[in-house]
Amino acid sequence: xxxxxxxxxxxxxxxxxxxxxxxxxxxxxxxxxxxxxxxxxxxxxxxxxxxxxxxxxxxxxxxxxxxxxxxxxxxxxx
Numbered sequence: 001x002x003x004x005x006x007x008x009x010x011x012x013x014x015x016x017x018x019x020x021x022x023x024x025x026x027x028x029x030x031x032x033x034x035x036x037x038x039x040x041x042x043x044x045x046x047x048x049x050x051x052x053x054x055x056x057x058x059x060x061x062x063x064x065x066x067x068x069x070x071x072x073x074x075x076x077x078x
Contacts, residue, residue, distance in 0.1 A: 003037045006042075015049050
């Protein structure tokens with residue numbers, strides 16, 4: 001596996017190698033042992049995933065319940 005292939009798989013499969021198909025995971029793990037570039041690509045992907053996760057807005061308390069209640073109170077349209 002090349003660093004380019006690894007980066008492509010990071011984009012397509014995510015940065016949690018445990019969720020990758022076994023063959024790709026093993027190849028990626030072998031590459032990570034010998035490639036500083038691959039290690040850096042993984043670190044960047046992990047950092048980006050954390051930033052996205054941290055930037056997710058939180059829904060106001062009770063929003064789901066209000067939506068469900070509103071959906072149940074609508075009259076059917078003819």
